[in-house]
Amino acid sequence: MPDEMDPQRSHGKKGDPAVTPIDVIVVRDIMSDIPDRIPPQMPINRILHEFSTLKCADLVVVDEDGKFLGVVSPFDLVNHVNPSMGVRSGKKAPCIECMMRGDALVAEDLMSRSHMTVTEETPVVEALRLLERYRQPDLVVIDEEGIAIGMLGICSIISHLRLVGHL
Secondary structure (H helix, E strand, C coil), rough: CCCCCCCCCCCCCCCCCCCCCCHHHHHHCCCCCCCCEEEECCCCHHHHHHHHHHHCCCCEEEEECEEEEEEEEEHHHHHHCCCCHHHCCCCCCCCCHHHCCCCCCCCHHHHHCCCCEEECEEEEEHHHHHHHHHHHCCCEEEEECCCEEEEEEEHHHHHHHHHHCCC
16 A cells, blocks of 8 residues: 555645645755766867757756856757857857867857756745746756756656646
8 A cells, every 4th residue: 555645656636635735845856867967168069969869958067066057958059050049158150060160169158157046955836936937948956065966857847746646
């Protein structure tokens, strides 16, 4: 018989006393590991390789101590060669070939520095507000020293809320 207090095993309906109250669910309960962290000086050809092997997941850029610096998204890469899409980094290349030949183009040239972050203790309700307000599919989870320790995606939140009986 499933433990009524274990939210991973409880599939009750909203309002059921066995359902974990949404206001006690925090980011730590749902966050996942960062698939790969990249340095700010990673060249564009390596970034393209990372996108192709990670199924176009956002790449988290960190310094040598692991501190969060920004995110390179597939859109940042595309926006770099297509100015009509509106790049966040502000630097543009006139063509893909030009971008690939440019030996000065590295992760810090492409990354968005304005990506939203949360801590492990951030309530999931607040994380949802940030995702909706800033229209981002994920948030980077940092510790008190600014070290990138995880990711929280909207799909992970939806899945978790369904499992604990809120959806």
